[in-house]
Amino acid sequence: xxxxxxxxxxxxGLVREFKNGxxxxxxxxxxxxxxxxxxxxxxxxxxxxxTVLMLTTLLPPTAGTARVAGYDIVKQxxxxxxxxxxxxxxxxxxxxxxxxxHMRLQTxxxxxxxxxREARSDELLERVGxxxxxxxxxxxxxxxxxxxxxxxxxxxxxxxxxxxDEPTTGLDIQSRTALWDEVGRLAAEEGVTVFLTTQYxxxxxxxxxxxxxxxxxxxxxxxxxxxxxxxxxxPTVEAVPQxxxxxxxxxxxLERFGERAGASPRGAAARxxxxxxxxxxxxxxxxxxxxxxxxxxxxAPSLDDVFLAKTGRSLEGAGDxxxxxxxxxxxx
Amino acid sequence: MxxxxxxxxxxxxxxxxxxxxxxxxxxVPALVFPLFLLAVNSGGLKDATNLPGFPTDSYLTFxxxxxxxxxxxxxxMNTGTDLARDIETGFLNRLALTPLRGAALLSGLLTGALxxxxxxxxxxxxxxLVAGAELVTGVGGALVIxxxxxxxxxxxxTLGLFVALRAGSGEAVQSMFPVFFVFLFISSMALPLDLIxxxxxxxxxxxxxxxxxxxAFRSLLIEGWNLGDLALGFGIALTxxxxxxxxxxxxxxxxxxxx
Numbered sequence: 001x002x003x004x005x006x007x008x009x010x011x012x013g014l015v016r017e018f019k020n021g022x023x024x025x026x027x028x029x030x031x032x033x034x035x036x037x038x039x040x041x042x043x044x045x046x047x048x049x050x051t052v053l054m055l056t057t058l059l060p061p062t063a064g065t066a067r068v069a070g071y072d073i074v075k076q077x078x079x080x081x082x083x084x085x086x087x088x089x090x091x092x093x094x095x096x097x098x099x100x101x102h103m104r105l106q107t108x109x110x111x112x113x114x115x116x117r118e119a120r121s122d123e124l125l126e127r128v129g130x131x132x133x134x135x136x137x138x139x140x141x142x143x144x145x146x147x148x149x150x151x152x153x154x155x156x157x158x159x160x161x162x163x164x165d166e167p168t169t170g171l172d173i174q175s176r177t178a179l180w181d182e183v184g185r186l187a188a189e190e191g192v193t194v195f196l197t198t199q200y201x202x203x204x205x206x207x208x209x210x211x212x213x214x215x216x217x218x219x220x221x222x223x224x225x226x227x228x229x230x231x232x233x234x235p236t237v238e239a240v241p242q243x244x245x246x247x248x249x250x251x252x253x254l255e256r257f258g259e260r261a262g263a264s265p266r267g268a269a270a271r272x273x274x275x276x277x278x279x280x281x282x283x284x285x286x287x288x289x290x291x292x293x294x295x296x297x298x299x300a301p302s303l304d305d306v307f308l309a310k311t312g313r314s315l316e317g318a319g320d321x322x323x324x325x326x327x328x329x330x331x332x
Numbered sequence: 333m334x335x336x337x338x339x340x341x342x343x344x345x346x347x348x349x350x351x352x353x354x355x356x357x358x359x360v361p362a363l364v365f366p367l368f369l370l371a372v373n374s375g376g377l378k379d380a381t382n383l384p385g386f387p388t389d390s391y392l393t394f395x396x397x398x399x400x401x402x403x404x405x406x407x408x409m410n411t412g413t414d415l416a417r418d419i420e421t422g423f424l425n426r427l428a429l430t431p432l433r434g435a436a437l438l439s440g441l442l443t444g445a446l447x448x449x450x451x452x453x454x455x456x457x458x459x460x461l462v463a464g465a466e467l468v469t470g471v472g473g474a475l476v477i478x479x480x481x482x483x484x485x486x487x488x489x490t491l492g493l494f495v496a497l498r499a500g501s502g503e504a505v506q507s508m509f510p511v512f513f514v515f516l517f518i519s520s521m522a523l524p525l526d527l528i529x530x531x532x533x534x535x536x537x538x539x540x541x542x543x544x545x546x547x548a549f550r551s552l553l554i555e556g557w558n559l560g561d562l563a564l565g566f567g568i569a570l571t572x573x574x575x576x577x578x579x580x581x582x583x584x585x586x587x588x589x590x591x
Contacts, residue, residue, distance in 0.1 A: 092422030109430035
């Protein structure tokens with residue numbers, strides 16, 4: 001048992017094809033260590049949710065194998081389900097039931113002994129900040145409250161591995177940050193392995209120890225956020241002149257240090273070919289040219305830069321199709 | 333039944349009952365619409381009692397059997413729509429990730445139908461009797477009428493579950509409602525079988541199981557304890573239940589493709 005508890009997620013050549021459709025997932029390989037937060041990043045239609053459905057045993061793979069918590073997702077489905085919690089893409093809640101009634105149902109169906117259900121429910125509702133709203137019908141909850149309840153339900157039976165499919169999509173920044181805090185705490189304090197899909201770069205950056213970038217069903221890059229950024233590597237320096245008329249001259253100076261990059265309407269930017277160490281040279285060059293600077297910023301490479309480098313497209317707005325999940329669940 | 337399965341059925345039954353009680357839009361039409369039709373029919377067709385061989389001089393008593401069947405047809409729509417909504421919203425996936433057994437899911441969902449069926453049956457019976465309908469079998473007959481009504485409601489509810497699991501959409505379930513209603517209209521709803529003069533209609537109504545379900549109610553209301561009619565009524569209801577549950581269970585296995 002102790003050995004099993006150390007197992008995370010191992011995926012080899014996982015494929016899912018839909019009837020008359022594309023290969024939603026096209027032979028992915030990945031490994032998630034126990035206690036790790038793994039960010040699965042990609043635009044809409046990239047194959048993220050289909051991967052989650054397969055790993056949570058809700059969708060049989062067309063080919064390939066995967067083990068979750070040490071159990072084969074095809075041959076040992078009940079063992080996998082007993083080991084995982086999942087908050088899928090839409091917070092699937094019953095608007096006519098209260099938060100407490102949801103918890104009561106979930107704890108009972110997960111086989112928690114009757115005497116422990118109420119305490120477990122109260123503890124989880126408290127943890128996600130829903131104690132006061134526990135007796136209100138979910139139909140009146142905000143999007144953030146629904147997501148938090150979804151998370152509490154996923155944790156009802158104390159799973160070792162947690163799947164979160166775009167948990168913060170559509171949430172305001174406060175709700176998003178609160179959810180990030182809780183997910184981070186679960187991994188850090190309770191050793192829960194988290195498989196998190198997202199289309200938000202900052203979410204993967206803030207939460208994930210490692211990130212896999214998926215596009216058109218294939219993993220195009222994998223590593224820690226810093227490794228991935230270092231791989232494509234060059235930071236961007238952006239400056240705004242005090243006098244707007246100096247903007248072109250400013251751009252020309254920056255261009256000496258690397259290719260031009262996108263900047264704010266009043267400024268100019270360039271990717272530093274020599275890395276961060278060139279910043280001092282940039283400042284000296286601007287000073288010697290007599291260009292007075294209002295602001296000067298150094299931007300580290302972002303995961304969007306990584307996505308751009310790996311796919312030739314920017315992640316923002318790259319999604320063009322929803323994954324055919326409903327067809328998958330219903331048609332197989 | 334193991335304690336785990338009992339817990340699952342109990343919890344899902346509780347949810348189903350809560351959902352039913354919290355949706356007046358499900359309860360009110362299922363109560364009002366059949367009673368409205370009862371009022372219209374018993375007022376408009378009362379001269380039918382003058383036909384030679386008509387079994388009673390109270391058309392209200394004759395027509396009181398119909399609301400029990402109409403209420404059962406509402407059960408098809410309500411249970412099916414509830415399950416279809418669970419499929420559409422992903423709630424079924426949430427349930428699928430627990431150790432839930434298919435039998436528990438279906439049984440739990442039918443509890444809502446049972447509850448609604450009970451409320452319907454008692455309401456129709458009380459309203460009918462207050463309006464002047466006869467019940468020759470007395471209190472015992474009333475209990476059997478309620479039991480038969482609930483049995484039919486749950487049985488037809490399984491058909492709603494089957495359609496929901498096959499189609500996966502509430503709209504598909506609701507589109508089946510008129511189809512099921514046609515079965516009621518081509519039965520002995522308005523006249524006893526032996527007084528239907530049109531040959532094709534007589535043939536269709538005689539082959540329609542709904543006619544025999546209606547006759548089971550009417551035997552209790554009008555004739556007395558006729559065990560043959562009751563056995564046929566309960567037998568048809570149980571057959572529909574077994575067929576519906578079998579179809580729904582198979583469809584559930586297809587729908588829940590968890591490994």
